[in-house]
Amino acid sequence: MVNVAILGFGVVGSGVAEVLTGNGAGISKKADELISLKYVLDVRDFPDSPFAACFVKDFSVIEQDPEVNVVVETIGGVGAALDFTERALKAGKSVVTSNKELVATHGRRLLELAAEHQAVYLFEASVGGGIPILRPLSECMAANDILEICGILNGTANYIFTRMVQDGIPFAQALKGAQANGYAEQNPAADVEGQDTCRKLCILSSIAFGWHLLPEQVPTTGITSITLADEAYADACQRRIKLLGRAIAREDGTVCAYVEPHFISLQNPLAGVDDVFNAILVKGDATGDVMFYGRGAGKLPTASAVVADVIAAARQLERASYRPWQPNRPSSVVSSDQLASQWYVRLAEGTCSGERLTISGGKEGESGWITPAMTRPQLDQMLEGKQVLAVIRVLD
Numbered sequence: 001m002v003n004v005a006i007l008g009f010g011v012v013g014s015g016v017a018e019v020l021t022g023n024g025a026g027i028s029k030k031a032d033e034l035i036s037l038k039y040v041l042d043v044r045d046f047p048d049s050p051f052a053a054c055f056v057k058d059f060s061v062i063e064q065d066p067e068v069n070v071v072v073e074t075i076g077g078v079g080a081a082l083d084f085t086e087r088a089l090k091a092g093k094s095v096v097t098s099n100k101e102l103v104a105t106h107g108r109r110l111l112e113l114a115a116e117h118q119a120v121y122l123f124e125a126s127v128g129g130g131i132p133i134l135r136p137l138s139e140c141m142a143a144n145d146i147l148e149i150c151g152i153l154n155g156t157a158n159y160i161f162t163r164m165v166q167d168g169i170p171f172a173q174a175l176k177g178a179q180a181n182g183y184a185e186q187n188p189a190a191d192v193e194g195q196d197t198c199r200k201l202c203i204l205s206s207i208a209f210g211w212h213l214l215p216e217q218v219p220t221t222g223i224t225s226i227t228l229a230d231e232a233y234a235d236a237c238q239r240r241i242k243l244l245g246r247a248i249a250r251e252d253g254t255v256c257a258y259v260e261p262h263f264i265s266l267q268n269p270l271a272g273v274d275d276v277f278n279a280i281l282v283k284g285d286a287t288g289d290v291m292f293y294g295r296g297a298g299k300l301p302t303a304s305a306v307v308a309d310v311i312a313a314a315r316q317l318e319r320a321s322y323r324p325w326q327p328n329r330p331s332s333v334v335s336s337d338q339l340a341s342q343w344y345v346r347l348a349e350g351t352c353s354g355e356r357l358t359i360s361g362g363k364e365g366e367s368g369w370i371t372p373a374m375t376r377p378q379l380d381q382m383l384e385g386k387q388v389l390a391v392i393r394v395l396d
């Protein structure tokens with residue numbers, strides 16, 4: 001019998017309770033064990049919940065109960081979530097989480113702590129919501145050297161772009177829709193300013209390259225400055241705007257990782273990824289491109305990934321875990337400034353070298369451009385003295 005405790009009964013935690021109990025018979029069969037929900041911990045009260053009898057307020061009840069084998073952490077952040085995770089692992093309980101902030105910053109140490117206490121630490125739901133990505137990357141692609149990871153990794157940002165383009169609604173209104181659907185972080189700044197994508201890119205890179213890439217090493221630009229005018233210029237040159245996390249392995253062993261919105265051509269498979277969907281292109285030296293696609297956020301898709309990890313933890317405690325990755329290598333990270341590409345530029349007035357884009361109903365004097373390929377420092381030099389309204393990297 002495997003007893004589960006859920007920490008944090010929000011969007012994901014309540015979904016985990018629903019899936020665990022709703023699909024209970026099948027789940028227990030797949031785990032070769034009866035899996036039972038014993039506790040739910042939350043700061044709030046949920047008297048009307050069907051799980052009301054499971055609620056506790058004090059984590060030590062869970063920590064000290066020898067019958068609890070698996071703890072699901074769906075609180076988020078690096079405060080109480082870190083404290084409870086460490087205490088659960090030290091008590092020999094396996095921990096399953098959707099908390100990418102915690103994994104991206106403390107994942108290496110928590111994997112080591114789990115191994116020291118014969119427990120496992122699993123976090124499939126921390127990247128790509130319901131998309132199976134971490135285990136396939138770590139196991140099914142293990143024979144490859146990973147050359148590049150490039151993905152739409154934030155459901156909220158992608159939902160916002162889709163609503164802006166398809167419904168013509170402004171950014172703030174589209175963000176409200178993402179929040180109403182339970183896609184956004186508690187503080188949605190992490191979604192729209194790119195940190196959430198950055199954290200997921202760090203987790204993917206740490207697994208792919210075998211050493212801990214830290215969020216502070218990844219230059220990150222979000223989507224808050226993107227307007228309907230930029231979307232119109234993207235449309236005018238048969239491109240879509242998408243927020244991408246990219247990590248490129250270079251021949252000298254260094255990695256160039258960054259998060260930025262991109263103008264991507266309609267031929268790129270990522271261009272057609274809309275709404276809350278995420279997609280991750282992984283290029284292996286043997287496989288070439290492999291694409292992972294599915295719902296990147298939301299209650300039940302994310303709960304699906306969490307519960308799959310609960311089953312993995314129940315089935316094969318000693319084999320389910322990721323190998324702790326190596327410590328960070330500060331000298332192995334190179335700046336995206338070195339990466340040449342074409343750029344979309346929107347100017348308040350004047351001209352710029354490259355192809356001029358035309359939209360109907362644009363503001364007087366304003367113009368959009370696709371420049372020749374160059375690095376960001378070269379672009380900044382070219383634009384010196386001009387009134388620049390937007391700059392977005394192009395990826396064809």
Ligand SMILES: NC(=O)C1=CN([C@@H]2O[C@H](COP(=O)(O)OP(=O)(O)OC[C@H]3O[C@@H](n4cnc5c(N)ncnc54)[C@H](OP(=O)(O)O)[C@@H]3O)[C@@H](O)[C@H]2O)C=CC1
Nearest residue numbers: 008009010011012042043074075076080098099297298302
């Ligand atoms: N929503 C999604 O689609 C996805 C979310 N994630 C990640 O999963 C995690 C949870 O996200 P989500 O469910 O959306 O977040 P929610 O804010 O909906 O849920 C978190 C819950 O934990 C409660 N909580 C806060 N502090 C404590 C504490 N100290 N002890 C017990 N409970 C506490 C919160 O209460 P209160 O509200 O009162 O603060 C809330 O009920 C985050 O790390 C998020 O990034 C990952 C993939 C998808």
Ligand SMILES: N[C@@H](CC=O)C(=O)O
Nearest residue numbers: 154155156184185297
């Ligand atoms: N806020 C996140 C939730 C899933 O990780 C997102 O929108 O992708």
